[in-house]
Amino acid sequence: MASRFALICLSSLLIATLFRSSFAGDDVSGGAQSDDLLIRQVVDHGEGGAVDENSLLNADHHFAAFKRKFGKAYATQEEHDYRFSVFEANMRRAVRHQKIDPSAVHGVTQFSDLTPREFRQQFLGVNRRLRLPSDAQKAPILPTNDLPTDFDWRDHGAVTEVKNQGTCGSCWSFSTTGALEGANFLATGNLVSLSEQQLVDCDHECDPEEKDSCDSGCSGGLMNSAFEYTLKSGGLMQEKDYPYTGTDKGACKFDRTKIAAKVSNFSVVSLDEEQIAANLVKNGPLAVGINAVFMQTYVGGVSCPFICAKRLDHGVLLVGYGAGAFAPIRMKEKPYWIIKNSWGPNWGEKGYYKICQGRNLCGVDSMVSTVAAVTTS
Structure with missing residues (x-):
């Protein structure tokens, strides 16, 4: 003792x-x-x-x-x-x-000549004024007893290549399309890259509970609001039909005749990490909010900081999890989440970020959403 x-x-x-x-x-x-x-x-x-x-x-x-x-x-x-x-x-x-x-x-990343303020303004973009509606649909509780030890949707063909949002605070749109790309893959068997630019140009969905809190192109937005827009508008076009420009100065060019994926429904996942894992395995990649304070200097490995704020400022895509990675100091194996980012393949681990599970670090468990797609011809 x-x-x-x-x-x-x-x-x-x-x-x-x-x-x-x-x-x-x-x-x-x-x-x-x-x-x-x-x-x-x-x-x-x-x-x-x-x-x-x-x-x-x-x-x-x-x-x-x-x-x-x-x-x-x-x-x-x-x-x-x-x-x-x-x-x-x-x-x-x-x-x-x-x-x-x-x-x-x-260490040194492509963001090393930017102040933290510049970094937040140019490369983040979860609109902090927006919050999950109080009446948001909750995902049903799923069984967790047979979950695989490790799982990665990249191994199953449900994840498109890493994209690059550029200097536009449109991360929320990439998180949204990533989740819907995975859901559409599960519904149709085909992986199609969807248009973030449609969301940037056309999605102005607002939070009914907070006036003037709307999806705002390069000025930020929220994934659940983007799912709501996609549901109301009828769906999203393919990337090739509505390519990304990295600016929100253009007019909306949405063409209903070229819809490639439709939203059936979406819901908020419990903060319980086993439920998050279960929804990930069953429903495909999940849209996630995170605090990106450690991501400006991240080069690789599993991020497991001693302390990290839970104030969400970045939208990413949860694609998998691992059973354990050695964390020095703590002297034990730590399970981790696998995150797809939208800063290009030259950032992090070929565009991906790993963050350990267990304590809702950096708020990674706080805003998790799953979406289902309608089978389209």
Whole structure:
């Protein structure tokens, strides 16, 4: 008993120390030398994420590599210098994220020259003013005793390629189409890429309980409202017939004669993770809201941060789950969700994000919706 108590105290002290150093700013223990060591662990410029620790590592070197890798160019020297300062701040931020989230890898991504505010404005887009209606249909409780240990809809052909929303806060539309693509696959046996641009241009569905809270193109929206629009409008066109432009300045070009998928019904899934898994396996990929604070610096691995807010600001697609991935600190296997994102295949693990189950981390269990499709000819 005494040894167990001592272990608990030691673990608590370690976590407290990590929190203090993670939120203390740039002056982490050990100064610049310690920062350099940690940066070596989190910066991703090598093949498969590997880093040559014998190479000269400094902010200038990383910024030059970052510009080459992601094709970055700036119009003026003033803009270049400002982006370099933002990049340096984000390298320090990646170090802090690595401490708080040691089972993932954090480092340089295509978003490393953006401030957190710019990142939220350009690449997120769950409209926080919108919330699930109080009368939202609840998904029926499903049996969970025979769930597979691991499951991934990519292995069953129900997930389209990773798409890229660009600098438009339209993540909600990609989450919506991803869920309906999977549901349509289950109904028809065919995987068809559906049009996010139709939702961006044509969907202005509003929350009846909150005035002026509507789906708003690149300014954000909500997946359940988009399902409601799709149900009322008759369905969604294919991507090839209504291609994505990444802007909400165009007129609605919806053509009813080219509908490729129709919504039969949709419902909200319980916060219970076994019910989420059961609905995923039975009904196809699920539309999910998440807090994306750790995603700006995410490179790979299973994200399992010690602490993460549950305020939802990003729409993604839940496509599967895994039985366990090693989480250091906690010293045990942790099951995780497999998330399809909409920032292109060069982000994260080929466009995917893994986040551990168990504590509704980053609100991943808070807004989960399932949709059923009508069989169409």
